[in-house]
Amino acid sequence: MAHSQPQLDTSPHVSDEIRKTTCYMCACRCGINVHMKDGKVAYIEGNRDHPVNKGVLCAKGSAGIMQVNAPSRLKSPLKRVGPRGSGEFVEISWDEAISTAVGWLNELHETAPHKLAFFTGRDQSQSFTSFWAQNFGTPNYAAHGGFCSVNMAAAGIYTMGGAFWEFGQPDWDHTKLFMMFGVAEDHDSNPIKAGLGKIKARGAKVIGVNPIRSGYNAIADEWVGITPGTDGLFILSLIHVLMKAGKIDLDYLSRYTNAPVLVNAAEGPEQGLFLRDADGKPLVIDRKTGDLTAFDKPGVRPDLSATYEKDGITHRPVFHQMADRYLSDDYAPEAVAERCGIPAQRIRAIGAEIARVAFDEAIELDLEWTDFRGEVHKKMTGRPVSFHAMRGISAHANGFQTCRALHVLQILLGTVEVPGGFRFKPPYPKPAEAHPAPHCNGRPGQPLDGPHLGFVQGPEHLALKDDGSPARIDKAFTWENPMSSHGLMHMVISNAYAGDPYRINTLFMYMANMSWNSSMNTTGVMEMLSARNDDGGYVIPHIIYSDAYNSEMVSYADLILPDTTYLERHDCISLLDRPICEADAAADAIRWPVIEPDRDVRGFQSVLVELANRMQLPGFTHADGSPKWKDYADYIVNHERKPGIGPLAGFRGADGDKVGRGEVNPEQLDKYIENGGFFVEHIPTEASYYKPWNTAYQDWAVGMGIFDSPQPYLFQLYVEPMRKFQLAAEGHGDRQPPDHLRPQIKHTMDPLPIWYETDQQGNEGYTINALTQRPMAMYHSWGGQNAWLRQLHGRNPLYAPTKLMRDNGLQDGDWAKVSSPHGEITVPVMEMAALNDNTVWTWNAIGKRKGTWALDEDAPEATKGFLLNHLIHELLPPKGDGMRWSNSDPITGQAAWFDLKVKLEKAAAPDDLEQSKPDIPPLKSPIDSGPNELKWKVGK
Amino acid sequence: MTELPLATTRKMGLVIDLDTCVGCHACVISCKGWNTENYGAPLSDQDPYGGDPSGTFLNRVHSFEVQPPACDSQPAPAAQLVHFPKSCLHCEDAPCVTVCPTGASYKRVEDGIVLVNESDCIGCGLCAWSCPYGARELDLAAGVMKKCTLCVDRIYNDNLPEEDRIPSCVRTCPSGARHFGDLGDPESDVSKLVAEREGFDLMPEMGTKPVNKYLPPRPKDQIEDQIDILAPLLAPVAEQGDGFLGWLDKALDKLPGGAN
Amino acid sequence: MHPAPSVILFTTLSGFGFGLLFFLGLGLPDVSGGVAFVFFAIAYALAVGGLLASTFHLGHPERAMKAFSQWKTSWLSREGCCAVAALLVMGLYAIGPVFLNTVWPVIGLIGAGLSLATVFTTSMIYTQLKTIPRWNIPLTPALFLGYALAGGALLAGQETLATALLIIAGAIQLAYWAKGDQAFAASGTSLGTATGLGDRGTVRAFEPPHTGTNYLLREFVHVVGRKHSQKLRIIGFALGFALPLLLLVLPFDGLVLKHIMALVAVLSHLAGVACTRWLFFAEAEHVVGLYYGKR
Numbered sequence A: 001m002a003h004s005q006p007q008l009d010t011s012p013h014v015s016d017e018i019r020k021t022t023c024y025m026c027a028c029r030c031g032i033n034v035h036m037k038d039g040k041v042a043y044i045e046g047n048r049d050h051p052v053n054k055g056v057l058c059a060k061g062s063a064g065i066m067q068v069n070a071p072s073r074l075k076s077p078l079k080r081v082g083p084r085g086s087g088e089f090v091e092i093s094w095d096e097a098i099s100t101a102v103g104w105l106n107e108l109h110e111t112a113p114h115k116l117a118f119f120t121g122r123d124q125s126q127s128f129t130s131f132w133a134q135n136f137g138t139p140n141y142a143a144h145g146g147f148c149s150v151n152m153a154a155a156g157i158y159t160m161g162g163a164f165w166e167f168g169q170p171d172w173d174h175t176k177l178f179m180m181f182g183v184a185e186d187h188d189s190n191p192i193k194a195g196l197g198k199i200k201a202r203g204a205k206v207i208g209v210n211p212i213r214s215g216y217n218a219i220a221d222e223w224v225g226i227t228p229g230t231d232g233l234f235i236l237s238l239i240h241v242l243m244k245a246g247k248i249d250l251d252y253l254s255r256y257t258n259a260p261v262l263v264n265a266a267e268g269p270e271q272g273l274f275l276r277d278a279d280g281k282p283l284v285i286d287r288k289t290g291d292l293t294a295f296d297k298p299g300v301r302p303d304l305s306a307t308y309e310k311d312g313i314t315h316r317p318v319f320h321q322m323a324d325r326y327l328s329d330d331y332a333p334e335a336v337a338e339r340c341g342i343p344a345q346r347i348r349a350i351g352a353e354i355a356r357v358a359f360d361e362a363i364e365l366d367l368e369w370t371d372f373r374g375e376v377h378k379k380m381t382g383r384p385v386s387f388h389a390m391r392g393i394s395a396h397a398n399g400f401q402t403c404r405a406l407h408v409l410q411i412l413l414g415t416v417e418v419p420g421g422f423r424f425k426p427p428y429p430k431p432a433e434a435h436p437a438p439h440c441n442g443r444p445g446q447p448l449d450g451p452h453l454g455f456v457q458g459p460e461h462l463a464l465k466d467d468g469s470p471a472r473i474d475k476a477f478t479w480e481n482p483m484s485s486h487g488l489m490h491m492v493i494s495n496a497y498a499g500d501p502y503r504i505n506t507l508f509m510y511m512a513n514m515s516w517n518s519s520m521n522t523t524g525v526m527e528m529l530s531a532r533n534d535d536g537g538y539v540i541p542h543i544i545y546s547d548a549y550n551s552e553m554v555s556y557a558d559l560i561l562p563d564t565t566y567l568e569r570h571d572c573i574s575l576l577d578r579p580i581c582e583a584d585a586a587a588d589a590i591r592w593p594v595i596e597p598d599r600d601v602r603g604f605q606s607v608l609v610e611l612a613n614r615m616q617l618p619g620f621t622h623a624d625g626s627p628k629w630k631d632y633a634d635y636i637v638n639h640e641r642k643p644g645i646g647p648l649a650g651f652r653g654a655d656g657d658k659v660g661r662g663e664v665n666p667e668q669l670d671k672y673i674e675n676g677g678f679f680v681e682h683i684p685t686e687a688s689y690y691k692p693w694n695t696a697y698q699d700w701a702v703g704m705g706i707f708d709s710p711q712p713y714l715f716q717l718y719v720e721p722m723r724k725f726q727l728a729a730e731g732h733g734d735r736q737p738p739d740h741l742r743p744q745i746k747h748t749m750d751p752l753p754i755w756y757e758t759d760q761q762g763n764e765g766y767t768i769n770a771l772t773q774r775p776m777a778m779y780h781s782w783g784g785q786n787a788w789l790r791q792l793h794g795r796n797p798l799y800a801p802t803k804l805m806r807d808n809g810l811q812d813g814d815w816a817k818v819s820s821p822h823g824e825i826t827v828p829v830m831e832m833a834a835l836n837d838n839t840v841w842t843w844n845a846i847g848k849r850k851g852t853w854a855l856d857e858d859a860p861e862a863t864k865g866f867l868l869n870h871l872i873h874e875l876l877p878p879k880g881d882g883m884r885w886s887n888s889d890p891i892t893g894q895a896a897w898f899d900l901k902v903k904l905e906k907a908a909a910p911d912d913l914e915q916s917k918p919d920i921p922p923l924k925s926p927i928d929s930g931p932n933e934l935k936w937k938v939g940k
Numbered sequence B: 001m002t003e004l005p006l007a008t009t010r011k012m013g014l015v016i017d018l019d020t021c022v023g024c025h026a027c028v029i030s031c032k033g034w035n036t037e038n039y040g041a042p043l044s045d046q047d048p049y050g051g052d053p054s055g056t057f058l059n060r061v062h063s064f065e066v067q068p069p070a071c072d073s074q075p076a077p078a079a080q081l082v083h084f085p086k087s088c089l090h091c092e093d094a095p096c097v098t099v100c101p102t103g104a105s106y107k108r109v110e111d112g113i114v115l116v117n118e119s120d121c122i123g124c125g126l127c128a129w130s131c132p133y134g135a136r137e138l139d140l141a142a143g144v145m146k147k148c149t150l151c152v153d154r155i156y157n158d159n160l161p162e163e164d165r166i167p168s169c170v171r172t173c174p175s176g177a178r179h180f181g182d183l184g185d186p187e188s189d190v191s192k193l194v195a196e197r198e199g200f201d202l203m204p205e206m207g208t209k210p211v212n213k214y215l216p217p218r219p220k221d222q223i224e225d226q227i228d229i230l231a232p233l234l235a236p237v238a239e240q241g242d243g244f245l246g247w248l249d250k251a252l253d254k255l256p257g258g259a260n
Numbered sequence C: 001m002h003p004a005p006s007v008i009l010f011t012t013l014s015g016f017g018f019g020l021l022f023f024l025g026l027g028l029p030d031v032s033g034g035v036a037f038v039f040f041a042i043a044y045a046l047a048v049g050g051l052l053a054s055t056f057h058l059g060h061p062e063r064a065m066k067a068f069s070q071w072k073t074s075w076l077s078r079e080g081c082c083a084v085a086a087l088l089v090m091g092l093y094a095i096g097p098v099f100l101n102t103v104w105p106v107i108g109l110i111g112a113g114l115s116l117a118t119v120f121t122t123s124m125i126y127t128q129l130k131t132i133p134r135w136n137i138p139l140t141p142a143l144f145l146g147y148a149l150a151g152g153a154l155l156a157g158q159e160t161l162a163t164a165l166l167i168i169a170g171a172i173q174l175a176y177w178a179k180g181d182q183a184f185a186a187s188g189t190s191l192g193t194a195t196g197l198g199d200r201g202t203v204r205a206f207e208p209p210h211t212g213t214n215y216l217l218r219e220f221v222h223v224v225g226r227k228h229s230q231k232l233r234i235i236g237f238a239l240g241f242a243l244p245l246l247l248l249v250l251p252f253d254g255l256v257l258k259h260i261m262a263l264v265a266v267l268s269h270l271a272g273v274a275c276t277r278w279l280f281f282a283e284a285e286h287v288v289g290l291y292y293g294k295r
């Protein structure tokens, strides 16, 4: 009998139609092709034309079908009927929901707008939500950046006018050595994976610095299993060896950085500030003429070495101060090795490899360009060493300075905005001074005096009331954390509960699971949210919340405004906010309803428009009192920030042919949809690198509406605004910090990067570092409701290194008691060898509370899964001074998630180990649970 | 039918690069999505929102730790972690085909793809028993055997654009760790990649002759071994003389237009 | 391997049934009429019952007919064909002693051969699997045949033969355990070869591909504790071989007692076989378990 086989149709029908929109299974914002059959979502794949993902799609993205069909979706507005935290609700109509909200909010708007705290979590419409808050008049608005990665953002912007995060990227096509610090998933998930793939395909080298060798670090050629919190020291040691060996790019430093800028040495209120000319321009010595001159004068060659003598005082350039500091043996590899947990030899080898690639393997591109001093350069020199870092160095109380140190290292090597190095994505580069300063003056019935968030340039910009007390509920921009550019969302509930700095009336939250995985001190937060005054009323009288799913947070709100899922609404990923640009192109995108909701839910942004219209908030209302926009789609198309500039940069103008600037185009959304849901405008080739100083780029950016005029600037190795805070702490100036904060400000606000041990006093006996990482296939708490994804990560063990397993007599499957000064959890453990010897970790946000997410109560997420958050407190252990010291970076207020130190013991009783602890009582679910079997197939 | 073809015209398969796979599970879910909607019965899930969720997947990503032995230059080498995607390897000597009593399992003569004809499958499970790699899973809802189809309903599909006629998992892999092509043609990109990177078979001793190949992780943690070559790069510039600032002055002189 | 009751039941019962049919085909015991009917009925009940049980674990039992088609390559298909052939031939043969009081020895011999062949094909379903080293040894068919013959002889009331066959089958079982315990190591398959990473160092399974379970783990990964399995081996061996042998060799007076003892011997053997058959599956380790850090 010969081989025979059945006939097979190898060209079956794939779909009736492809609808192209933007993924929102995480914040990376990839383009997706949604294949439709019979009007239903049949299959989701990546959009090949999309600038972010170029066709690829992560696990979450592909699992979007299970997200839009999840049984956990909220179905209608809800009004709380049981006590807060019980989960008892009744469904109400949208009319009632909106009236209730307007009833609470309008009074505040008209009498005391600061009594509304409006905070948003995974929000991708911050330019809109902040616009709403600004017009409401409350100073109390921020998104989640403060607990997420503000150290990274702020350090990047203050130092070099742009940050890692998703705002810049390595030059994947040219880099020859890529070094990453503390990255697990980032917001740039797919681009980083694709970039790593490119590097690997070329056989170039990857160095991973991370206490944990998983994910990206698993494929790194070299793994540096650093002791958490010591990256700053390691980086400064690399700076030490490179400076000592002269392996730094002097030409780059002299031309493009403030290394040659002269620092005032005269004692007094100007000490440590830059010498400036009458126009306020920093002064340098021109090496050609020896003259004192403004840094940007055409033809000037700033001297890195020359000093300036005046009145018997020698004013020295920034670079001298750097040499003084970093050549010190305090930073020699041998001096830091033990603290960093990296052998000195290895630090030297890495330093040498960086030097070799940066200088011996430099590349040149034949691209002519003109710098801001008018000098024409025939070529672009590339130093093909690139870096990337994220929360691993950011989410520590020394994170701002550590991120700064890394940027300084990059700049010393001359590898920022050069071929093979790190490149900004529009709207960056953009120096700190080009950003607004924070605003906090709200008056009843009026809009706030300006944008809430920004970049302080000195004490004058702090958000303080006349009596010196914090103007904002989260105490952002105060002496406790002066440069808190993203606010401090993690302090809002705790401060509101404590009435410190004042009491609020309504807490309005959007897309943030604050009673669970996005809070520190989770159990405490639940208590604060449901705490009552003596009169029986709640300490926080009203809580309004918008979620799309039955998350843990839902039960703590009084009014639920159920949102649509990402395939059911309009969204706008705007250049005014966090766009989808690439280093080579400006780009923005939309989401649009590729399916209609089958429930009584509404897109939250449209609900905000409606609330604004009902309250007739200033920016939303025409002079005649009529509303400007009927919903969010209307706003996206018709709102103009400045004449010709709106949320979307593409297809502007009556004919849709204008880019960046142009009149409103009523057909704009259709154009986007036709174009695949996004818009790209490429940067001209001669403008592709050296952007901060490249006239071609600057002109292009002005044309696009990114700037109103060219904004060339110098990289700030030395951050002068920080010195201004130090001066205040030293007693200069009229805004003075309270005495108890003077030492902290003087010490930590050093204008040149330093490293200090993070403050975890009261931690005696708690010596093991405890970390979390994001799993690649899960997005915070959202993934847990997804039938496909939860099979991959249905519970999370605590991974412990071999040594700690042995020391504590632990084996895979055993349970351990893990405690911090703040709390205790009992959880399953698992051994991991490729792990720093003194670090344990777990996947973030897998643990669920019983009764949520439409999961059964015996779901492994709730029985075996757990949150590390129970061990982390938003405040440091009391120091006996009666103060509430926040567990945050003293400069930016960044939540110090990764400073956590714990103790580990084998859990004694093996009998009741069916349940991780704390075992928080179940919530009543306002929605039904899911089916027992899934056989998803929409086609026939 | 369960007789294997003596030879196949082409040997289509996957090449998986263990040096590049970051273990993101994108291929797992993309495969689940495509194959739930397409070839045969949907890949079902039991107790999807309950205490013991499980379902049918055709591709799964394991991870392994490798502890290299100590040696002179590396007395305490760090352990390594390798992500390891695994689906049907479309073996040339596929035992899963020959054991099948019904002829539901077969290997295609034109491209070597091993498939299950679901309307003939009695769900006896024997093919899964015979597969060393765990590449077959019996779908509990449909009662038939499921396995990687190498996306036979994509790779020739005229309804898809040419560039998309590749397996779903390959198209989606963010890091480009998955390659698809004809491993029977020594001139194909995949064959060249296998030759260049010394691709290998899983469990060669099983005699299944897998078509899919794996590319090994590159050597790791070797930077200190090169310290002798690298050390001169870090020779201090200012051991004697007028120190770092003296060096600086001279170095600035050497820059184009730097002399004053 | 997961010791599925349906498969244990199937192999145990059908082994007995075809063992008995083998002896009936040889004309042992030499019975006719009603007694013959009872013997054949028992044999068919066991063989057919076993076969039916085997269909319980099928996803699509209604398509079972398709399973006869691939006899050229598939031992499972061959088993089906053989079983049907054996049952048909022996059915034809049974007409002689039961209704016509005659014997057709040639048909009997053919039927006996087919019955043994059926047992052999069953055993080959397991023996052929390289993926399960414990089964992939020549002792596996010997074990199945030994069991079928000993059980058949016992059921056929062939005391002397049964005694000898029980001793042989018991010996095979002991040899099988001894050899089987080494089989996995001897197969050369390890996590090192499974991943191809073996020459880089010691390989350890870290995170599984999913936190829940799946078909593979349910079907192929069944870990029996060593102590537990030693205990069961002793029980299985005692019930399956030691006790029946004892009952066979001990001189009992009186036909009734003898018959009772024979019945006890048969039941004990049956229980013992079920127990060792449970172990046959439960102790068998599929190489796929390596990928999950389990065997």
Ligand SMILES: Nc1nc2c(c(=O)[nH]1)N[C@H]1C(S)=C(S)[C@@H](COP(=O)(O)OP(=O)(O)OC[C@H]3O[C@@H](n4cnc5c(=O)[nH]c(N)nc54)[C@H](O)[C@@H]3O)O[C@H]1N2
Residues within 6 Å of the ligand: A121, A122, A144, A147, A148, A149, A510, A511, A512, A513, A514, A517, A518, A519, A546, A547, A548, A549, A550, A551, A552, A553, A563, A564, A565, A566, A604, A772, A773, A779, A780, A781, A782, A844, A845, A868, A869, A897
């Ligand atoms: N231990 C520890 N804790 C951490 C971190 C850590 O590293 N370790 N990381 C911190 C960081 S960086 C972050 S950003 C936070 C993240 O924490 P959160 O911002 O709380 O993120 P999610 O858990 O995703 O919660 C977002 C909420 O949005 C809801 N949602 C999802 N889609 C929609 C939608 O379309 N519309 C609406 N209205 N709601 C929707 C979800 O149901 C969920 O309730 O966690 C922080 N918590």
Ligand SMILES: Nc1nc2c(c(=O)[nH]1)N[C@H]1C(S)=C(S)[C@@H](COP(=O)(O)OP(=O)(O)OC[C@H]3O[C@@H](n4cnc5c(=O)[nH]c(N)nc54)[C@H](O)[C@@H]3O)O[C@H]1N2
Residues within 6 Å of the ligand: A026, A027, A148, A149, A181, A182, A183, A184, A185, A186, A187, A188, A189, A209, A210, A211, A212, A226, A227, A228, A229, A230, A231, A390, A391, A392, A393, A396, A771, A772, A773, A774, A775, A776, A777, A778, A779, A780, A844, A898
């Ligand atoms: N799949 C997925 N993607 C996501 C998210 C998600 O939930 N899931 N969340 C998004 C959000 S909100 C954010 S903020 C980003 C965060 O993106 P990442 O910053 O990449 O995410 P984390 O998981 O917090 O990773 C922190 C990493 O830092 C390491 N680390 C901790 N302490 C130290 C240290 O002291 N030094 C060094 N060198 N490393 C250290 C940890 O081991 C871990 O690998 O991811 C975004 N992308």
Ligand code: SF4
Residues within 6 Å of the ligand: A023, A024, A025, A026, A027, A028, A029, A030, A053, A057, A058, A059, A060, A061, A062, A189, A190
């Ligand atoms: S990284 Fe994944 S989840 Fe995030 S937007 Fe892209 S495809 Fe969606």
Ligand code: SF4
Residues within 6 Å of the ligand: B087, B088, B089, B090, B091, B094, B095, B096, B097, B114, B130, B131, B132, B133, B134, B135, B136, B147, B208
């Ligand atoms: S991998 Fe397994 S299922 Fe695939 S052909 Fe080989 S033996 Fe058959």
Ligand code: SF4
Residues within 6 Å of the ligand: B099, B100, B101, B102, B103, B104, B105, B116, B120, B121, B122, B123, B124, B125, B126, B127, B128, B144, B145
């Ligand atoms: S399960 Fe289906 S494909 Fe597999 S051997 Fe049985 S009949 Fe053949």
Ligand code: SF4
Residues within 6 Å of the ligand: B030, B031, B032, B034, B035, B058, B059, B087, B088, B147, B148, B149, B150, B151, B167, B168, B169, B170
């Ligand atoms: S080739 Fe197709 S069926 Fe096979 S693993 Fe990839 S996506 Fe799944």
Ligand code: SF4
Residues within 6 Å of the ligand: B020, B021, B022, B023, B024, B025, B026, B027, B028, B061, B083, B085, B172, B173, B174, B175, B176, B177, B178
């Ligand atoms: S998609 Fe690619 S990188 Fe991700 S697990 Fe699969 S093979 Fe590895």
Ligand SMILES: [Mo]
Residues within 6 Å of the ligand: A147, A148, A149
């Ligand atoms: Mo975040």
